[in-house]
Each structure stands twice: as C-alpha cells, then as structure tokens.
Amino acid sequence: MKGRSVFQRMAAAPHIVWAVMFIVAPMLFVIYFAFTDEKGVFSWSNFASLAQYSNVFILSIAFALIATVICLLIGYPLAYFMSKAKPKTQKVLLVLLMLPMWCNLLIRTYALMALLDNGGLLNSLLESLGLGKLHIVGTNFGVILGMVYDFLPYMVLPIFTTMTKLDRRYIEASADLGCNSFQTMTKVVFPLTVSGIISGITMVFVPSISTFYISQKLGAGKIDLVGDTIERLFQNPSTYNVGAAISLIMMILIIVSVGIMNRFSDNDGGIIV
Amino acid sequence: MEKKKLIELKSVTKSFDGEAVLRSIDLDIHDSEFVTLLGPSGCGKTTTLRIIGGFESPDSGDVFFGGERINDIPPHKRHVNTVFQRYALFPHLNVFENIAFGLRVKKPDCPKPSKEEIVERVTEMLTLVNLRGFERRNISTLSGGQQQRVAIARALINKPKVLLLDEPLGALDLKLRKDMQRELKSIQKRTGITFIYVTHDQEEALTMSDVVVVMADGKIQQIGTPVDIYNEPENAFVADFIGESNIIDGVMEKDYTVRFSGHTFNCLDAGFDPREPVDVVIRPEDVDIVPLERAMLTGKVTSITFKGDYYEIITDVYGFKWMIETSDAVEDGATVGLHIEPDAIHVMKKSEYSGRYGDYSTYSEEAEHLSDVEEEEVTAE
Incomplete structure (x- = not known):
C-alpha cells in the first residue's frame, strides 16, 4: 500500500507537534547558542573554551563507566537468578526491582542521601554500635553508589528479558554435549544474552554520564560532572553559549557510544535506546 | 549370540504435577540396536528418553548404563548424546562451530584436541551427514533438513555409545522424511551406535527399527521386532495403533x-x-x-x-x-x-x-493422536 490515509496522518499530528515543540525546537536552540557568542553573532569561541572542561568530561566518562561495570557485575547474576526462580518468586523479585523505579529518581536519590549522610540512618546506627562514622556522601564512592543504586534496574530488566526468552533446549543441548553449568554459562547463556547486556549497558551508561543531581546530592557539591557544569553554565545568561556547546558535545558523545553499542547487538532482544 | 545389555530401566516411574506419566517402565536396550519408542502423544516416550539423557530423574526405579546405576549422573557426564526436537542448534555459532561444540568442551579426563584434530573430526562428521561445504554457513540460513543433519553431526562428534533422537523428523515434509529415514538408518549401521528414537509415526517406526517399543498411558504395551509387532500384536491398542485393524x-x-x-x-x-x-x-x-x-x-x-x-x-x-x-x-x-x-x-x-478400537463405524481416534506432536512436550515440561 502506498502512502497513508488522511486519518493516519491526522492521528500522527499530535505527536509531530509534540516532537517539534519539545525535541526539535530545543535542539535547534542548543545548536544556535553553541555556534554564537553573547551578541548572537556566529562564532567558534565556545568550542575553543572547552579545553578547560576536559577534566570534567574525563571524570564523567570514568564515573559512568565504573557505574556501568558495577551494574553489569551485580545485574547479570541477579537477572540470571531471577530467570531461574519459580514463577511466584520471580514475580515478587520483579516487583521489588521495579518498585523504586515507580518513584521519582530525585526522590530516590534524596532517600539514599538521607540513609548515608553523616547524620543519616546508617551512621547513627554505626555510631550507636560504637563503630564510628562512614563518610560516603561527598566522596567519589558515594556518587558511584548513587548511580548504581538509581540505574541498576535498567541493567537487570533487559538482561532478564533476554534470559527468560532463552530456549531451555539450548541449555540442555549444551549439557548434553558435555558442558557443566559454568561452561554452559560462558559458552551458551552469555553469548545468547549479549543483546540484553548491550541494552542494559546503554541504559545505564547514558543517564550516568549526563546526571547532575546524583553528583550534587551524593557528592555534596564537591564533585563536578558534565551535568553539573552544564547546569551551572545555564544559570548565568552570560555563559549560555558555552553550556550549549558542552551540551552539543555531550549529545554527540552519547550518540556515538550508543551507535557503537548497537553494532555489537543483533537488535533481536532487549530495548535499544 | 546374545547382544550386550547397554541400558536398563527398572520399574521407572515419573509424574508431573501429580499426574503419572510413566507407570513402572522396565526396558532393556542392547548394544548397536535401533530402538524406537512409539506411541501417541502423552504416552511417556519423550519422558523415557529424557530420563535416559539425564534431563529428568525418575521418581522411583533405577536407570543402569553398562551395569552402572546412573540415576544421579548429570547429562554432561553421560555417554549419551541427543538430537533434540526442532534441533536446538546454537544460533550464535555457525555450522562448523555447532558441530565442534562437543569437542571444544574441556573434559577433565582427556587432553584438549588440537586445531587440526577438530577440523578433521568436523569434516568427518560433515561427510557422514552429507554437508561438506556448509562449514561457514549461519544456522538461520539452513533448511529444516540441513539443520537436522547438523544436529545429528553435532550429537555424534563425541562418539557417544547411545544417540537419543526425539521426534527428529517431525518438522520435515513427507518426501524429506522418507529420505532422512533411510539416511538415519544407514548412519546407524555405519557407526554401529545404539539409536533410541522417539516417534508417534508407526510407519517410521516399522521402517527403521530393529526393535519397536510400543507405549501407551505411561506403560510399555509391547516390545518386539517390527514384524512381530505388526503380525502378533499383544493387545487391541497395539493392533489398532500399528497399521489398520x-x-x-x-x-x-x-x-x-x-x-x-x-x-x-x-x-x-x-x-x-x-x-x-x-x-x-x-x-x-x-x-x-x-x-x-x-x-x-x-x-x-x-x-x-x-x-x-x-x-x-x-x-x-x-x-x-x-x-x-x-x-x-x-x-x-x-x-x-x-x-x-x-x-x-x-x-x-x-x-x-x-x-x-478396531471398529470403523466411528471416527478413528488414531487420526487424533497422530496429529499433535506438541502435546507430549507440554507434559514433559
């Protein structure tokens, strides 16, 4: 069938309006600001001043990578365990995993802060036991912990999905051909769940690299990531243009990394961002 | 000369969710035989096969392999390989790697085969199943018959004493089925490996087998050569199920x-x-x-x-x-x-x-149990 009916076009209209207003237009603004100076004249100067932020970029990438790796190390076995569980247990585990996701990210981060703060629940407990305080908030560890805590479900869910879709016969065939359960894991289960892993990595890495509230709250303002930098630059009208340039670079960085990730997957499982 | 007993099932029972699937099965399988477990869906034939393969364990009774009790031996330690229903070929590996899979698995008791050895053995297997030149092909590009051959080659590469085949021809069309029947029989003769073959197709069973085990309702109804089973059926079930009566x-x-x-x-x-x-x-x-x-x-x-x-x-x-x-x-x-x-x-x-059974005034039940392959699996799962 050629083309679409009038009704089909009409049905898509609200979405198109939405997309133009809230996705395309802001993007154009970002690009416009990135390539102009304060007076609105075309200029490369914003990109020239980016060099001073290279440390921030490196730190952000490092934090996001570390958080992603930790999420994978925790998430993969967790997903495997969940996929093996009895249907009833599986449901309970799934709800436990999803429950925090139904709650706003910011609130979750605040909650974690309340738990880990110097005067927080954990430290009160440790103190009353006479064990002294644990300084987590305001450290690199605290920020990475926050990322892992906030984004772990995004790692587990796509991997869990590909694992439940995995035909049990492949596992039996592997055992039949002489693999013990560890060999089956590395030779069959892992390669057949790569698409879920790719989705999971993408879904953890992207929000981790662009976050600002986690570093603000759990870093207690001491740790500056790209997100924080962009936020700060946009709070001052005179630095809008540099902020836009960083945003643009950030966007390109994310698109490139997602592109690389997608090359590894066959697009046959999980959710690809 | 009396053939050597290879596998023995003694009073094996199994039930799933309280429903008895096997009710006291006694079965001896001898060396180098082509044995077919034949019966309608839900008769317990696939479950019997899975117990021999180690994928299910019997609720009671014993399984012996070469005189040794193997009830608690996991599948990867048994000298048995399986051609699965719908093949279960690994989609992330090509034809060569699928067949080489069993060779590449590290085993504690024997040294890792060299590269040349692996190539040689895989080529030997590909020749056996008539698939030379398909080494680099992706599994998803193969026809049903070709996948079937890869599955057989993959299962035979470790030189098992027994090959288990679970309705291996179920997904093929009639012409291909006939060809594969002949080919399977000839592979069995050439390799001398004991084949235990599960099917609901009585014609297939009669054509290929040395011994046919007719099963119904979780029990063995009759064990015998195809000629015996056809000419001297034990009871009305066997008479009706094998041919027209x-x-x-x-x-x-x-x-x-x-x-x-x-x-x-x-x-x-x-x-x-x-x-x-x-x-x-x-x-x-x-x-x-x-x-x-x-x-x-x-x-x-x-x-x-x-x-x-x-x-x-x-x-x-x-x-x-x-x-x-x-x-x-x-x-x-x-x-x-x-x-x-x-x-x-x-x-x-x-x-x-x-x-x-045996009255042609009403719709024959036979047509019904010949139609559905899937049901058996549901019971097994």
Missing part, C-alpha cells in the same frame, strides 16, 4: 478354532482357556472378497475410497464395520462375500483396551 469380539472355542461374527473359523492360535472371550485382529488387506456362495461372512458395502493401487471399503457385517483393502471394484451398497484364511486371523487376550 479390524478388532472383533470373539470366543476361543478350542485350540485352533475361534468363533466371531456368527461364524466359526480355523486359526493358528492356541493356549487359551476353552470358551475364553478374546479379541480377534484381522488386517484389512487379509480379507478377500469372494462370490457369495463361497463366503464365510456377508456384508453390505457402506463406503468406497479409491486409494490408487487399491480400494478401501467399509463393509457392515452384523452392525460391525470392517475395513477391507481390495483391488476388486465393488458397488456401493452391494452385498459382498468375505473370506478369511486361518493365517490371517490373530487372536489376543482381552485387555483394558478391548472394545475401544
């Missing part, structure tokens, strides 16, 4: 004399009690149509189906519908004379299956 209530008057359908016949069976009620089996191709004056029985033709080289006729004899295969043309509605030779009559003891 007219199964008639009869009474054994004395040795070599049986009475049914109001007539007394000479037969070759003996050893029953005098006046013992029995089931009598007569194959459709063994009934001759004769002129009325020479007839032992007379019947009215109620339907004629042309089958190519013969007609399939349903004839009403005292309300019991007989199926007769004949090359003589008869008229629908005509009264015909029937003649049965003594060696065409097979007398069986009454069993729980008596009266359930």
Whole structure:
C-alpha cells in the first residue's frame, strides 16, 4: 500500500507537534547558542573554551563507566537468578526491582542521601554500635553508589528479558554435549544474552554520564560532572553559549557510544535506546 | 549370540504435577540396536528418553548404563548424546562451530584436541551427514533438513555409545522424511551406535527399527521386532495403533478354532482357556472378497475410497464395520462375500483396551493422536 490515509496522518499530528515543540525546537536552540557568542553573532569561541572542561568530561566518562561495570557485575547474576526462580518468586523479585523505579529518581536519590549522610540512618546506627562514622556522601564512592543504586534496574530488566526468552533446549543441548553449568554459562547463556547486556549497558551508561543531581546530592557539591557544569553554565545568561556547546558535545558523545553499542547487538532482544 | 545389555530401566516411574506419566517402565536396550519408542502423544516416550539423557530423574526405579546405576549422573557426564526436537542448534555459532561444540568442551579426563584434530573430526562428521561445504554457513540460513543433519553431526562428534533422537523428523515434509529415514538408518549401521528414537509415526517406526517399543498411558504395551509387532500384536491398542485393524469380539472355542461374527473359523492360535472371550485382529488387506456362495461372512458395502493401487471399503457385517483393502471394484451398497484364511486371523487376550478400537463405524481416534506432536512436550515440561 502506498502512502497513508488522511486519518493516519491526522492521528500522527499530535505527536509531530509534540516532537517539534519539545525535541526539535530545543535542539535547534542548543545548536544556535553553541555556534554564537553573547551578541548572537556566529562564532567558534565556545568550542575553543572547552579545553578547560576536559577534566570534567574525563571524570564523567570514568564515573559512568565504573557505574556501568558495577551494574553489569551485580545485574547479570541477579537477572540470571531471577530467570531461574519459580514463577511466584520471580514475580515478587520483579516487583521489588521495579518498585523504586515507580518513584521519582530525585526522590530516590534524596532517600539514599538521607540513609548515608553523616547524620543519616546508617551512621547513627554505626555510631550507636560504637563503630564510628562512614563518610560516603561527598566522596567519589558515594556518587558511584548513587548511580548504581538509581540505574541498576535498567541493567537487570533487559538482561532478564533476554534470559527468560532463552530456549531451555539450548541449555540442555549444551549439557548434553558435555558442558557443566559454568561452561554452559560462558559458552551458551552469555553469548545468547549479549543483546540484553548491550541494552542494559546503554541504559545505564547514558543517564550516568549526563546526571547532575546524583553528583550534587551524593557528592555534596564537591564533585563536578558534565551535568553539573552544564547546569551551572545555564544559570548565568552570560555563559549560555558555552553550556550549549558542552551540551552539543555531550549529545554527540552519547550518540556515538550508543551507535557503537548497537553494532555489537543483533537488535533481536532487549530495548535499544 | 546374545547382544550386550547397554541400558536398563527398572520399574521407572515419573509424574508431573501429580499426574503419572510413566507407570513402572522396565526396558532393556542392547548394544548397536535401533530402538524406537512409539506411541501417541502423552504416552511417556519423550519422558523415557529424557530420563535416559539425564534431563529428568525418575521418581522411583533405577536407570543402569553398562551395569552402572546412573540415576544421579548429570547429562554432561553421560555417554549419551541427543538430537533434540526442532534441533536446538546454537544460533550464535555457525555450522562448523555447532558441530565442534562437543569437542571444544574441556573434559577433565582427556587432553584438549588440537586445531587440526577438530577440523578433521568436523569434516568427518560433515561427510557422514552429507554437508561438506556448509562449514561457514549461519544456522538461520539452513533448511529444516540441513539443520537436522547438523544436529545429528553435532550429537555424534563425541562418539557417544547411545544417540537419543526425539521426534527428529517431525518438522520435515513427507518426501524429506522418507529420505532422512533411510539416511538415519544407514548412519546407524555405519557407526554401529545404539539409536533410541522417539516417534508417534508407526510407519517410521516399522521402517527403521530393529526393535519397536510400543507405549501407551505411561506403560510399555509391547516390545518386539517390527514384524512381530505388526503380525502378533499383544493387545487391541497395539493392533489398532500399528497399521489398520479390524478388532472383533470373539470366543476361543478350542485350540485352533475361534468363533466371531456368527461364524466359526480355523486359526493358528492356541493356549487359551476353552470358551475364553478374546479379541480377534484381522488386517484389512487379509480379507478377500469372494462370490457369495463361497463366503464365510456377508456384508453390505457402506463406503468406497479409491486409494490408487487399491480400494478401501467399509463393509457392515452384523452392525460391525470392517475395513477391507481390495483391488476388486465393488458397488456401493452391494452385498459382498468375505473370506478369511486361518493365517490371517490373530487372536489376543482381552485387555483394558478391548472394545475401544478396531471398529470403523466411528471416527478413528488414531487420526487424533497422530496429529499433535506438541502435546507430549507440554507434559514433559
């Protein structure tokens, strides 16, 4: 069938309006600001001043990578365990995993802060036991912990999905051909769940690299990531243009990394961002 | 010479969710035999196979392999390999790597094979299944028949003592099935490996097997050569399931004399009690149509189906519908004379299956259990 009916076009209209207003237009603004100076004249100067932020970029990438790796190390076995569980247990585990996701990210981060703060629940407990305080908030560890805590479900869910879709016969065939359960894991289960892993990595890495509230709250303002930098630059009208340039670079960085990730997957499982 | 016993099942039972799937199975499987487990879906044949493969463990009873009890030995430590229903080839590996899979697995007791050795063995297997030149092909680009061959090669590469095949030809079309039947049989002969083959297709079982094990309702109904099973069925179930059968209530008057359908016949069976009620089996191709004056029985033709080289006729004899295969043309509605030779009559003891099969007046249940392959799996899972 050629083309679409009038009704089909009409049905898509609200979405198109939405997309133009809230996705395309802001993007154009970002690009416009990135390539102009304060007076609105075309200029490369914003990109020239980016060099001073290279440390921030490196730190952000490092934090996001570390958080992603930790999420994978925790998430993969967790997903495997969940996929093996009895249907009833599986449901309970799934709800436990999803429950925090139904709650706003910011609130979750605040909650974690309340738990880990110097005067927080954990430290009160440790103190009353006479064990002294644990300084987590305001450290690199605290920020990475926050990322892992906030984004772990995004790692587990796509991997869990590909694992439940995995035909049990492949596992039996592997055992039949002489693999013990560890060999089956590395030779069959892992390669057949790569698409879920790719989705999971993408879904953890992207929000981790662009976050600002986690570093603000759990870093207690001491740790500056790209997100924080962009936020700060946009709070001052005179630095809008540099902020836009960083945003643009950030966007390109994310698109490139997602592109690389997608090359590894066959697009046959999980959710690809 | 008596063949060596390779596998023994002793009083094996198994149930899933409280439903008995196997009710005390006793089965001996000998070296180098082609054994077929045959039965309708839900009869327990796949479960029996999975117990031998180690994918299920029996609720009670024992499994022996070469005299050693293997109930608790996991699949990867058994000298048995499986060709799975719908093959279960690894989609992330190509043909070569699928076949080499079993060789590449590190085993504690033998050294890792060299690269050349692996190539040599895989090539040998590909030659065996006629797939040379397919090494680099992706699994998803293969036809059903080719996938089937890869599955066989993959399962044979570790030189198992026993190959288990779970309805391996179920997904192929008729022509390909026939070719693969011949090929499987020849592979079995060439390699000398014991094949345990599960199918619901009685023709397949008769064509390929040295020994057929007929199963129904979680029990073994009969074990024998294809000829024995066809000619000397143990009970009404076997008679009905293997080929077409007219199964008639009869009474054994004395040795070599049986009475049914109001007539007394000479037969070759003996050893029953005098006046013992029995089931009598007569194959459709063994009934001759004769002129009325020479007839032992007379019947009215109620339907004629042309089958190519013969007609399939349903004839009403005292309300019991007989199926007769004949090359003589008869008229629908005509009264015909029937003649049965003594060696065409097979007398069986009454069993729980008596009266359930063998009358062609109603829709045959056989068509139903031949239709659905999937059901068996559901039970097994």
